[in-house]
Amino acid sequence: MDWRGQGILLSVRRHGESSAIIDVFTEEQGRHAGVVRGGTSRKIAPILQPGAQLDLSWRARLEDHIGTYQVELLRSRAAAAMGGRLALAGLNAVTALVGFSLPERESHPRLYRQTEQLLDLLGQDEIWPLAYLRWEQRLLEETGFGLDLSRCAVTGAQDGLVFVSPKSGRAVSMAGAGEWADRMLPLPPCLLGESPETDQETLQALETTGYFLETKLAPALGHKPLPEARARLIAEVRRLL
Structure with a gap:
């Protein structure tokens, strides 16, 4: 069994004396692990940095085996990630959430393409939080917890939508909320695809998507806590306001 394609490196861990096991996110194969022989060597280790765009060749005797990778670097995102605190926090949050949320070998091509585009924006701090919000909305959709707004x-009614129901993830108007308004989540216009008027609006929207990541997605995965990398990213976005 074998395949070849591009992928985004999510994580690396040492395997034996000189090899490494890498977890990558690919368009057609989904999240897919494999062994890189000599992955801790001086030649290969610098390539295996989270966020790197890799050309991958995977081979295994049987499809359900972990298999081995041959890797070539297409582009590194290390410099962009190290260029600022928001970029580094963003890279860590994205790679952690993909690894946390997606089962192995399940294709999510739309999420993959949006992830690649998002990581290519690292360092553009003025637009990155909003792009990341759009990515979290896509992540919720791909994992079965998309918001119906x-x-x-x-x-x-299609107008006057100001809340999101914490139970259903559906939009609610002020009239529809009635006496339950204080129990609803905010629905900033940027969640509806509009440009945010303030950075605070984007942060508020991230608090709403974060609620569903924490209370819907995480329990569905066995009540695992969300990766701390997301909380660190939100703290960094808040710091920049």
């Missing part, structure tokens, strides 16, 4: 869950 098309119309009010109570009245059916």
Whole structure:
């Protein structure tokens, strides 16, 4: 069994004396692990940095074996990630959440393409938080917990949507919320695809998507806590306001 393609390196861990096991996110194969022989060597180790875009060739005797990788670096994102605190926190959050959320060998091509585009924006701090918000919305969709913000869950109205139901993930208008308004989550316009008027609005939207990551996605994966890297990213976004 073998395949070849590109992938984003999510994580690396040592395997034996000189090899490494890498976890990569690919467009067609999904999240896929494999062994890199000599992965801790001076030649290969510098290539194996989280976020790196790799050309991958995977081979195994049987499909369900972990298999081995041959890797070539297409582009490194290390310099961009080390260029600022937001970029580094962002890279860590994205790679951690992909590894946390997706089962192995399940294809998510739309999420893969959006992940690649998002990581290529590292260092552009003025636009990155909003791009990351769009990515989290996609992650929720791909994992079965997407928000339905098309119309009010109570009245059916398409205008005046200001809340998100914490139970259903559906939009709710002020009239629809009624006496339950104080129990609803905020629905900033940027969650509806509009440009945010303030950075605070983006942060508020990230608090809403974070609620569903923490209370819906994480429990579905066995009540694992969300990776701490996400909390560090949100703290960094808040610091920059």
